[in-house]
Amino acid sequence: MLTLLELPLVLPPAVAGIGLLAAFGRLGLLGGTLQVFGLEVGLGTQAAVVLAIAFVAGPFYVRPAVAAFEAVDPTLLGAARTLGAGPGRTFFRVALPLAAGGLSAGAALSFARGLGEFGATIMFAGSLQGVTQTLSLAIYQEFDLNFDSALAISALLVLVSAALLLSVKLVAGWRSTYTSLIPFARSPSISS
Amino acid sequence: MALDLHIAHPLRAFALDLELSVGEEALALVGPSGAGKSSVLRVIAGLLRPELGRVALHGETWLDTRAGVDVSPERRRVGLVFQEYALFPHLTVRGNVGFGGRGRVDELLERFRISGLAEARPAELSGGERQRVALARALARDPAVLLLDEPLSALDAFTRAQVRTELRELLRSLALPTVLVTHDFEDAAALSDLVGVLVDGHVLQTAPPSELVASPADAFVASFTGANLLRGIASEGPAGLTAVALDSGFTAYTVEESRGPVSVVVYPWEVSVARDAPDDSAVNHVRAPIASLVQLGNRVRVRIGPITAEVTAQSVERLGLREGDVVVASFKATGARLLPAS
Structure with missing residues (x-):
C-alpha cells in the first residue's frame, strides 16, 4: 500500500500527468463515472490542478509522517493507557504532539514540491491563465513573452521557498529542545 | 483487597x-x-x-x-x-x-x-x-x-x-x-x-x-541472594560432620548430612577474614591470596580464592588488607548449608 503511494516519487511528472488524464480525464477510465456525480476534473478545471499536485506532492508528506509516528516510543502510548486515556485521547494527547515535528516537516516538504509542480499539472490541467495556471506554469509562459515578469515571479518563489525552509528549521530547533525522539532534522533528506 | x-x-x-x-x-x-x-x-x-x-x-x-x-x-x-x-x-x-x-x-x-x-x-x-x-x-x-x-x-x-x-x-x-x-x-x-x-x-x-x-x-x-556456591563431593567426615571435597581443592565441613555431588552454600557475611588461622570455633579455613576488594557502602566484599567474604570497611582498614595479600577466610560448620548439585 505504502509502496503504491510512493509511486509518484519515482514517476516522471509528465507520465503522472498522462496517467491522471487516462484515469480521470473526460474520456478517461473514471471520467465518465465522475461526470455522473456532477464532478469534472478534466483539462481546464481547478480540481484537476489540485489533483495533479496532490498526486505528485502527497508522497513527500506520507513518508516523513509515517516515520514520525514510528518514532514515537510505544512505551509512552502504554503509559498513557495505564493513566486512564483511551485510544483516542492517547492519539491526540501523546502520539500526535510527539509526531507533530515530523508531520510539519513532511507538510512543508510536500508543499514545496507542490509549489514547483510543473509536468503533471500542464499535462493534466493545462495552463489556462486565471484558471489552471500555477506560478510555475506562469514562469514558463512569461519566459517566452516577458522575461522580466518571469524573473519577478521566480524571485517571489525564491522568497516563499526560503521562508518555508527557515520556518521548518526554526520549528525543528524549538522541538528538539524538549525531546530528541523526534526525527525532525533528518526527515527532509529522506526523499531528496 | x-x-x-x-x-x-x-x-x-x-x-x-x-x-x-x-x-x-x-x-x-x-x-x-x-x-x-x-x-x-x-x-x-x-x-x-x-x-x-x-x-x-x-x-x-x-x-x-x-x-x-x-x-x-x-x-x-x-x-x-x-x-x-x-x-x-x-x-x-x-x-x-x-x-x-x-x-x-x-x-x-x-x-x-x-x-x-x-x-x-x-x-x-x-x-x-x-x-x-x-x-x-x-x-x-x-x-x-x-x-x-x-x-x-x-x-x-x-x-x-x-x-x-x-x-x-x-x-x-x-x-x-x-x-x-x-x-x-x-x-x-x-x-x-x-x-x-x-x-x-x-x-x-x-x-x-x-x-x-x-x-x-x-x-x-541461593546464588541470587548473594551466597557463595561451592561445588563438591560430600562424604562422611570426622566427628559426625560431612566433609565436602570442593572442586577448587579445599575441603569444607558442615553439620548437614549428604553424600555425593552437592553445592555448599555460604553467605559472605558468615565468612570472617584474618591474617592467620584464628583459634575459634570455625572449622573451615581457606588460605588464599585476595583476588579483589570491592567496596559496597560501608561494607567490603573480599574475594579469597573460591570464596567471597563480606566484612566492614573498618575491618579491612584494621587488618590493612590489600589485593594479593594471603589471608585466611573462615566459616563455621553451621554456616555451610548443602543443596543438591545443580
Missing part, C-alpha cells in the same frame, strides 16, 4: 507460567534479565494479553481469557511506573502528573517535593526527580494496584540508596497491593515484604527476604 493472577504465556525462549496472590503488601519479583518479569507487569496493567490468564482484584475480574473478559488498560485501576519512567517529554511536570487525574496534582507535587519543578520538562530533570514525577503521576489516578518496573535501575549508586529508603517508606504508607520487579536482590529485600524468585517464567520460591536467605529452595535462589 488482594490481587490474584494466573498467567500462562509463551515468550521467545520459554513460557511464562505463574500464579500469584498479593495482599496489601509489596511483592518483589526478582530474577535475571529476560526472565519475564516485565511481562508480568504488562499483563496486570493490560498492555499484554497472555495466551491464557486471569487477573482479578478483590473479585473484580480484569482479565479472564477463558470467559473472554479483557478490561482495557485505561479502565483498570493500575499505577504503573515504567523502568525508564516513560514521562511525556512534551508535557511539563504538572502536565505529566495531571495526565491521569487533575484532582490531586498540587497535593502530589507537594508530597513528592516537586512543586518547584512543576513547569519544568522531563528532559531538564535529574534521575531521582524523574522517578518522583513518575510515582506522583502513577498515584494521581488513585490506583488500587501499584506496579513498579525496575524502580531503581535508572539511578546512579548514590541517588539509589536515598531513593530506596524513601520508596520503602512510601510503599509502607500506601498499603496497596504492589508488585515490583528488579534484578537486584538487595533492592527487592529492602523494598518488599515478600520476594518471588522468577527464572525462565517460573517462580522458584516465594518467601520473606530473610527466609530466602536462611533456606533457599535451590542453588539458583
Whole structure:
C-alpha cells in the first residue's frame, strides 16, 4: 500500500500527468463515472490542478509522517493507557504532539514540491491563465513573452521557498529542545 | 483487597507460567534479565494479553481469557511506573502528573517535593526527580494496584540508596497491593515484604527476604541472594560432620548430612577474614591470596580464592588488607548449608 503511494516519487511528472488524464480525464477510465456525480476534473478545471499536485506532492508528506509516528516510543502510548486515556485521547494527547515535528516537516516538504509542480499539472490541467495556471506554469509562459515578469515571479518563489525552509528549521530547533525522539532534522533528506 | 493472577504465556525462549496472590503488601519479583518479569507487569496493567490468564482484584475480574473478559488498560485501576519512567517529554511536570487525574496534582507535587519543578520538562530533570514525577503521576489516578518496573535501575549508586529508603517508606504508607520487579536482590529485600524468585517464567520460591536467605529452595535462589556456591563431593567426615571435597581443592565441613555431588552454600557475611588461622570455633579455613576488594557502602566484599567474604570497611582498614595479600577466610560448620548439585 505504502509502496503504491510512493509511486509518484519515482514517476516522471509528465507520465503522472498522462496517467491522471487516462484515469480521470473526460474520456478517461473514471471520467465518465465522475461526470455522473456532477464532478469534472478534466483539462481546464481547478480540481484537476489540485489533483495533479496532490498526486505528485502527497508522497513527500506520507513518508516523513509515517516515520514520525514510528518514532514515537510505544512505551509512552502504554503509559498513557495505564493513566486512564483511551485510544483516542492517547492519539491526540501523546502520539500526535510527539509526531507533530515530523508531520510539519513532511507538510512543508510536500508543499514545496507542490509549489514547483510543473509536468503533471500542464499535462493534466493545462495552463489556462486565471484558471489552471500555477506560478510555475506562469514562469514558463512569461519566459517566452516577458522575461522580466518571469524573473519577478521566480524571485517571489525564491522568497516563499526560503521562508518555508527557515520556518521548518526554526520549528525543528524549538522541538528538539524538549525531546530528541523526534526525527525532525533528518526527515527532509529522506526523499531528496 | 488482594490481587490474584494466573498467567500462562509463551515468550521467545520459554513460557511464562505463574500464579500469584498479593495482599496489601509489596511483592518483589526478582530474577535475571529476560526472565519475564516485565511481562508480568504488562499483563496486570493490560498492555499484554497472555495466551491464557486471569487477573482479578478483590473479585473484580480484569482479565479472564477463558470467559473472554479483557478490561482495557485505561479502565483498570493500575499505577504503573515504567523502568525508564516513560514521562511525556512534551508535557511539563504538572502536565505529566495531571495526565491521569487533575484532582490531586498540587497535593502530589507537594508530597513528592516537586512543586518547584512543576513547569519544568522531563528532559531538564535529574534521575531521582524523574522517578518522583513518575510515582506522583502513577498515584494521581488513585490506583488500587501499584506496579513498579525496575524502580531503581535508572539511578546512579548514590541517588539509589536515598531513593530506596524513601520508596520503602512510601510503599509502607500506601498499603496497596504492589508488585515490583528488579534484578537486584538487595533492592527487592529492602523494598518488599515478600520476594518471588522468577527464572525462565517460573517462580522458584516465594518467601520473606530473610527466609530466602536462611533456606533457599535451590542453588539458583541461593546464588541470587548473594551466597557463595561451592561445588563438591560430600562424604562422611570426622566427628559426625560431612566433609565436602570442593572442586577448587579445599575441603569444607558442615553439620548437614549428604553424600555425593552437592553445592555448599555460604553467605559472605558468615565468612570472617584474618591474617592467620584464628583459634575459634570455625572449622573451615581457606588460605588464599585476595583476588579483589570491592567496596559496597560501608561494607567490603573480599574475594579469597573460591570464596567471597563480606566484612566492614573498618575491618579491612584494621587488618590493612590489600589485593594479593594471603589471608585466611573462615566459616563455621553451621554456616555451610548443602543443596543438591545443580
